[in-house]
Amino acid sequence: MFESNMKEAKENQMFITDFSHEIVEAAIKLCYHQNLTPSTLSVDNKMLLLLFFDKYDIQHPKEYIETAIISEISNMNVCNVANFALYINSTNLQVHCAQYLRNCLKISKPISDFDSLNKEFAMNILKNSFCHISRTI
Numbered sequence: 001m002f003e004s005n006m007k008e009a010k011e012n013q014m015f016i017t018d019f020s021h022e023i024v025e026a027a028i029k030l031c032y033h034q035n036l037t038p039s040t041l042s043v044d045n046k047m048l049l050l051l052f053f054d055k056y057d058i059q060h061p062k063e064y065i066e067t068a069i070i071s072e073i074s075n076m077n078v079c080n081v082a083n084f085a086l087y088i089n090s091t092n093l094q095v096h097c098a099q100y101l102r103n104c105l106k107i108s109k110p111i112s113d114f115d116s117l118n119k120e121f122a123m124n125i126l127k128n129s130f131c132h133i134s135r136t137i
Contacts, residue, residue: 018055019048019051019052020048022041022045023045023048023049023052024052026041026045026049027049027052027053027058027061030049030061030064030065031058031060031061043069043072043077043080043081044080046065046068046069046072047069047081047084049065050062050065050066050069050084050088050090051084051088053065054088063092066090066092066093069081069093070092070093070096073096073097073100075104075109075110075111075112076112077112078097078100078101078104078111078112079111079112079113079114079116079117080113080116081093081097082094082097082098082101082117082118082121083116083117083118083121085097086118086121094121098121098124098125098128101122101125102125102128102129105125105126105129106129
């Protein structure tokens with residue numbers, strides 16, 4: 001961006017107004033030192049950080065942040081994380097959320113905000129939780 005003929009390149013500055021200072025600061029730190037993910041960031045802020053990297057097409061820290069989010073998936077946030085994964089088209093997060101939900105289904109573990117879960121995603125989890133019987137004619 002700073003090597004093009006865009007306004008930001010000419011002025012050598014960029015204004016980011018759609019993310020908080022905390023998210024932008026964490027993103028910049030991660031671009032230079034991948035192991036500096038603030039452990040104080042909530043799962044929601046980690047998702048915003050991943051959204052930041054997705055929006056500005058910054059590839060190298062995305063996998064690292066996805067792994068951090070995956071490690072914090074719980075019955076309290078899995079539906080929110082799954083919906084977010086669908087929104088940003090993160091296959092890795094979707095797979096882990098689906099697996100977590102299938103495991104919860106097996107052991108009858110209650111899930112928070114299940115009604116908010118994307119209906120198609122929920123239906124796929126339910127379908128894949130059963131053994132399929134094929135009929136021969």
